[in-house]
Amino acid sequence: MFFQQIADGGCQSYIVACPESCAAILIDPALGQIDRYLGVLGREGFRLRYIIETHTHADHFSAARQLREQTGAPIVMHRTARAPFVDIHVEDGHTLAVGDLRPAFLHTPGHTADSMCVHVTDRVFTGDTLLIGGTGRTDLPTGDPDKLYDSLFGKLLKLPGETLVYPAHDYKGRTHTTIAVEIADNPRLQKHDRAEFIALMNGLNLAAPTHLTEALRTNLTGGKTVRQLLSEAAQQTPFMSLDELETRLGRKANDFVILDVRERDAFLAGHVPGARHLPRGQLELRVDEAFPDPDLEILTICEYGKVSTLAAATLRQLGFHRAVALDGGMKLWRDAIKPIESGEAS
Numbered sequence: 573m574f575f576q577q578i579a580d581g582g583c584q585s586y587i588v589a590c591p592e593s594c595a596a597i598l599i600d601p602a603l604g605q606i607d608r609y610l611g612v613l614g615r616e617g618f619r620l621r622y623i624i625e626t627h628t629h630a631d632h633f634s635a636a637r638q639l640r641e642q643t644g645a646p647i648v649m650h651r652t653a654r655a656p657f658v659d660i661h662v663e664d665g666h667t668l669a670v671g672d673l674r675p676a677f678l679h680t681p682g683h684t685a686d687s688m689c690v691h692v693t694d695r696v697f698t699g700d701t702l703l704i705g706g707t708g709r710t711d712l713p714t715g716d717p718d719k720l721y722d723s724l725f726g727k728l729l730k731l732p733g734e735t736l737v738y739p740a741h742d743y744k745g746r747t748h749t750t751i752a753v754e755i756a757d758n759p760r761l762q763k764h765d766r767a768e769f770i771a772l773m774n775g776l777n778l779a780a781p782t783h784l785t786e787a788l789r790t791n792l793t794g795g796k797t798v799r800q801l802l803s804e805a806a807q808q809t810p811f812m813s814l815d816e817l818e819t820r821l822g823r824k825a826n827d828f829v830i831l832d833v834r835e836r837d838a839f840l841a842g843h844v845p846g847a848r849h850l851p852r853g854q855l856e857l858r859v860d861e862a863f864p865d866p867d868l869e870i871l872t873i874c875e876y877g878k879v880s881t882l883a884a885a886t887l888r889q890l891g892f893h894r895a896v897a898l899d900g901g902m903k904l905w906r907d908a909i910k911p912i913e914s915g916e917a918s
Contacts, residue, residue, distance in 0.1 A: 573673065573693060576612055580605050582743035583632045587612055588692055590671025595621045597670055598645075599690060599697050600740045601635040603797070609639065620645040621670055622660070626699025626740055627687040628653060630712050631781035633799075634791045650679055653686040657794040662688070680728055682720020683708030689728060695736035695748075702728055703739045704749045707760045710773045712781075713788065717773035721766050729755055802878055805885035811899040812871055814908055820871075821845060821911065828869045833883045834902070842912045844873060844905065849917055852883050859890060869894040877901035 574589040580602035587609065589596035596618040598609060613620055620643045623636045627650075636647045637657055646659035648668070653661065662668075664679035678689045680701040687708070690697040700708030701723055710717040733752030755761055763769040781787070790797050796804075812820075820828055821844070830847040832839050839849045850862055852874070863870065870892055874880035880897045887895035898905070906912065 574616060574618070575695075577738065577747060578605055578608060578612075580632070582741050584738065584740055584742060584747075585609075586697055586738060587618075588670075588673065588675070589616065589618045590673045593671030594618050595671040595673075597622045597624055597668070597673075597675060598639065599624045600626055600629070600699065601639055603633040603635045603638070603799075606635050606638055606642075609635070610642065613643075619643075622646060622648050622668055624648045624675070624690060625653070626690065626697065626701075627684045628655065628714075628788070629740075629791050630684075630784050630788050631741070633783075633787055633797050637794055650677070650686040650688045652681075655792050655794065664688075678727055680720075680723035681714075682710055682716055682718075682723045684712070685714035685716070685719075687723070691731070691735075694734070695738055696728070696731060696751075697738050697740075698728065699740045702737060702754060702758075704737070704742050704744075704746050704754075705758055707758075707773075709776060709778055711776070711778065712784070717770040718766070720773065721769045724761065725764070729761070802881060805881045808888060809881055809884045810896045811881075812896050813899055814905055814910060817844065817871065817898060817905075818910055825869075827865075827867065828871070829863065830871050830873065831883075832873045832902075833880055834874050838875065838902075839917075840915060842906070842914050843902070843917075845911050845913045847873065847917060852879050855883055855886060856890070859887065859892075863892065866891045867894065868892065869896065871896050871898055873898045873902060873905075875901050876903055 574591050576587045578585050583602045585601050586599040587596055594617055598620055623639055623645050625636055640647055648660045648662060649658045651661040651663050662677045667674045667676045676691045680687050680689050683700040687699055687701050689701055710720050731751050735751045737749045763772050789795055830844050832843045832847045832849050833852040835851055850858055870887055872880035872883040877900050884895040884897040
């Protein structure tokens with residue numbers, strides 16, 4: 573069996589393959605590692621047969637949909653998963669054929685209602701159900717400490733003690749553990765009484781994961797992350813440097829317009845000399861009135877260069893094919909001690 577663990581910060585994903593058939597599965601892929609997954613699969617000559625999500629993630633962005641588009645491999649989740657893009661729903665006790673391998677699914681709700689573990693030969697991929705020295709939290713949407721107790725003590729911990737455990741997360745650089753080690757040393761698993769375990773989980777008082785709402789939104793619906801939107805906008809939008817803009821200020825060309833898309837207060841506090849003001853939120857509604865000539869070269873500016881990139885991409889979609897964004901935004905313009913004026917546009 574081929575096996576490779578791939579870390580993305582504290583997130584862990586796994587490629588498991590049958591070398592004889594060149595068939596592979598990918599478990600819990602992260603959005604930032606797509607090229608790496610494809611590189612490993614290509615290097616080894618494997619075909620990705622299934623993309624498996626152990627649960628709906630709330631702490632990182634899944635790469636499942638993007639990988640399906642690039643490889644054609646179906647997305648597999650438990651039947652209770654709400655995401656509309658899942659291709660194959662599995663249940664407790666189901667298996668998949670991956671060459672000579674037969675990954676088996678254990679429904680282990682508690683961290684989320686759709687949590688499941690994937691048991692392959694001598695190891696189990698536990699998602700967020702069982703972590704190294706811990707367990708998945710139960711205070712996020714669909715979490716339930718009572719169900720987690722049953723999933724752990726009634727199912728997962730009954731696997732042979734030598735079974736290797738590979739979780740979806742570890743933030744201390746550890747790669748794996750075993751069922752026996754966790755039974756002996758995991759502090760949360762020392763609470764054998766159901767009521768004590770539930771009280772422990774309910775009293776953890778953990779901080780919410782970064783990007784919780786965005787991660788749930790994109791992983792549940794198949795929507796795009798803000799990072800994806802910015803990346804796509806940047807791919808279709810050229811940029812102008814600070815020095816080039818300063819040079820343009822001296823030319824005063826009739827077909828060149830500087831458009832500040834920040835909110836009014838920010839614009840009045842300081843903007844590039846000669847800039848016109850049109851907030852990003854009103855761009856689509858007012859652009860035709862503001863710029864009747866679609867052949868203008870329009871340079872969009874915001875505070876950090878992100879909103880202006882989206883604005884320039886929108887202008888190009890609307891037919892202003894010369895739209896361009898300032899690389900770095902007003903912050904870098906100020907830091908470079910470039911000319912600024914305040915108040916209303918002249």
